[in-house]
Structure formats: C-alpha cells, structure tokens
Amino acid sequence: MSRLSVESSWLRQLLAAVRVVVVITVVVGLAYPLAMTAVAQVPGLRSRAQGSRVDGPDGRQVGSSLIGQSFSDADGQAVRAYFQPRPSNAGDGYDAAASAAGNLGPESVVDTLPGADDPDSGKQSLLTQVCALSRQVGELERVDGRRPFCTPDGVGAVLGVFRADGLTGTARRVVSLNQACPARPFVRTYEGVTVQCAQPGADYHQAVVTPIRGDAPADPKVPADAVTASGSGLDPHISPAYARLQVARVARERGISERTVLALVDTYTTGRALGFLGAPSVNVLELNIALDRTHPVQGA
Template identity: 65%
Template structure:
C-alpha cells in the first residue's frame, strides 16, 4: 500500500523518535549505570559519601562548614573556604556570587530599617573575611585596598572640573556615618564618611592601597568562594595557616599537624592541571581518628 507523502514523513519521524528513545533514553542510561557499578567506580558513582562508623559525615566531592550553631568556626577543625551557594555549600543552589573585580562599592544599609544590612561589594567581602581569618588564626589579616575594619578602602574623589582639576571633596564610600574614615585627608582635603541615600556617582571611584604587605598572610582561597560554591578543597597554604590553632585544640603540636596535612595533600591532576589541594572533610576525619578531642 502506497501511503501519501505527508503520512510517510510522519511515520519516518515516529520511527526515528522510537529508535532514539530506546537508544538514548533506555539503553544508554542502563549501560552507564552498569559501568558505574564496576569495582573502583561504584563509590564515586554513589556520591563519594564518607562514613565514620555507621554515620555518613558527608561527601568528599562537596564541601561543608565546620561551625557551631551560631556559625562560628570550631577551633578543633580545619575550616573550608567560603561558599556562595545558598546559605553555604547548598547543592540545590550551586553557583558563584557573580561579583567581579569592579565590585568595590558597597550598598549602604538604610539606618531607618533595622533589618536592612545593605549589600557588600566583593572587595568588602574579601576584606572582612581576611580580618576574621586573621583574628581566628592569630596572624595579620590586612590586605591591600582594605581598611583596618575590614571594608573596601575606596574613596569618591570630586574634582573642580568633573574628573580633573583640584580636589574639592572626598568621601569614603564604604564607611557609613558616623564612622571615622580610614584616612583623614586625601590631597589636602578632609575625608568624609558616607551618608545613606546620597548620590556619589559624580565622584571618581579611587581605591586606596594602604600599607598592607604584597603577599598577605591569609591566602586567597580563605577569602574567596569557588565558582561552584561546592569546592571541598583548600590550598596547602591555608591548611598550614590553620595548623597551630587545630594543634592547640587537639592537644598536640604544630609539627604533627603539618605532617598530617602533607599526608592529605594531593598534587596536580595528571601532574600539570590545577594546583595541589587538601580535602577538608578527609583531613578532619583523620583528625578525629588520630587526635580525638579530650573533654
């Protein structure tokens, strides 16, 4: 029986749909699932969960926080890097903050609204985290272009002729009044604190480097989130920075912690990709096994 051309076309499309459904929707998933059950692959395919006894403590593929109920870092554990995924390491909200190098000016909180906390720029987030990590680890947390209080050291400089000419006014954009600005004057002009709701866009945004060292004591991964927000690793430098604190909390010495860090440091993938790293969950599990906290 000879079918009309338009029906033949529909039948061809239907057969193609059925074949692709069987291949891509059934055969391929079953094949991948079967391969994933092979020895050496089953653990990773199942989520790389780690157990201590009968308790699942997490996945070595997804980071997590080691804090108390109030969000304060637990001194007896190595801390992970910051996370911008949801409230922190949320697999359902994975992602970055999407803030870039030009994010240096904060949105100040409305003083008439006690629930308004404003919005911090990437620079101020980095600055505040660096101060907090420095305080926790007992080191200098200062960074270039950061104020001692932990916000971006950024001025709005107003000139007599727009962007040129003598300076007529200077405002510290990220320090809301009645704060005392981080510098008293700029090119002979007194620096003012910033007032909520005032338009400072006509001023030239001018970051001030300050006297912080070129190589801060606090590593970059301690103050910046990963692109996914789920990175379970930290740099060996950040792990070593935390070693004295953890050693004290565990009743051991810094040399012992440094040795443990070295044991859990992985090199570059295939010898040339990425950077050496330390899986925080695996390191903290090893801590609990070898050096349990004595109450």
C-alpha cells in the same frame, strides 16, 4: 487502490512503528542503563558511581568528597577544632541545590550603605567582603589579616573624590565611601582635603572612585582562597597554604602536636591533575574526618 489494500498498508506501518518503539525502549531504557551500571562497578569507578560518599568515624555517611561543608556553630562562628573551608555563595553555604557564584567582579569596590530606618538594606561590595573575611581569618589564626586596599576595620579603603573639573582638577571634597558615619575615616586627609565619613542614602555618583592601597604587606598572610568563594560554591578543597595556616589552631584545640597535624595535611593533599593541570589542594571534609577518627576532640 482498494479499501482493503489501504487498511493493510496502514496496519503494516503501525506494526513497524510499534516494533521500533519496543526496540528503542529495550536498548535505551533497559540495556544501556544496565550496561552503565555494570561498568560503574569496575574497581576504581565504584566509589565515584556511588556519589563519592565519605563515611564518618562511626561508619555512617556524612557527605561527598566532591561537595564541601561548613564547620561552624549555630551562630555561624568557626568551630576552632576543625579546618575551615573557603567561603561559599551556594545558598546558605555549600547547598548543592543552589550552586552559584557571587557574580561580583574586580569593579565591585563601593558598598551600598544601609539606611537609618532599614539596617538590612545595605549590600557589601566584593572588596569589603574580602577585607572583612581577611580580618576575621587573621583574628582566628592569630596572624596579620591586613590586605591592600582594606581599612583597619575591615571594609574597602575607597575614597570618593569630588574634583573641580569633574574627573580632573583640584580635589574639593573627599568621602570615605564605605565607612558610614559616625565612623572615623581611615585617612584624615587626601590631597590636603579633610576626609569625611559617608552619609547613608547620599548621592556620591559624581565622585571619582579612588581605591587606596594603604600600608598592608604586598603578600598577605591570609591566602586568597580563604576570602573568596569558588565558582560553584561547592568546592571542598583549600590550598595547602591555607591549610598550613590553620595547623597551629587545630593542634592547640585538639591537644596534639603541630607536626602530627601537618602529617595529616600532607596525607590529604593532592597534586596537579596529570602532573600539570590545576594546583595542589587539600580536601577539608576528608581531612576533618581523619582528625576525628585519629585524634578526636577532647571531651566531645
């Protein structure tokens, strides 16, 4: 094969490759995005394509209907005139750039108590987090915030029982694992043994971990979604039960009737997807914006 023939064949392959690149660039990089943009303008899809934006009472964008927000003050305390969302583990709360779950499961019942020289070194178990939040919500909403397996002071009611034969036998020593000294244990005795408070830094790994149910009602007044975060940490919805729990407080703070607030809750309650998937829910962000639009906080 002559040199001229080889060069001609190479040139044809190069031109073919260039044409392929140009065609793919036009189709994938230009035509497809333009087609998708056009489809996104179809009525019913436009709001979703724009990020499900939500406008405030003044017409300015304040967020997305798909991402929750915290309604708290600079100190992290709930603003009483607003419905409160569920907890969030995404960054400092509802941070879309840090979407994450807490990664704690039902076996997380024992706290890591802070050391005497480092009060920030401790870590709460999932049980204690739930107990503490339930107590806070109960105080905020003026209802009984007690839950099974929680102490009155809002930590997990868990005993460490040292038995004569390791896992079995007579109880020789009992420690309230989540109540650091000098706290008073939530029960005085267990199996005839005086219960001790826990010493930070002490080794209790040989104790049999024993959660105590206590006398809390089997059906707590504070719903589960009020004390647990969603998997993404971004869910803007709460259950209708949690929304209704907050109605009295919001009505009182805004100087309106509970019936008026309940009507708004019903308006922003969505049913199950396709009639059978998921559960009814209330979008907290949209509900609070509707409250500000129709019944703004007095003096705000």
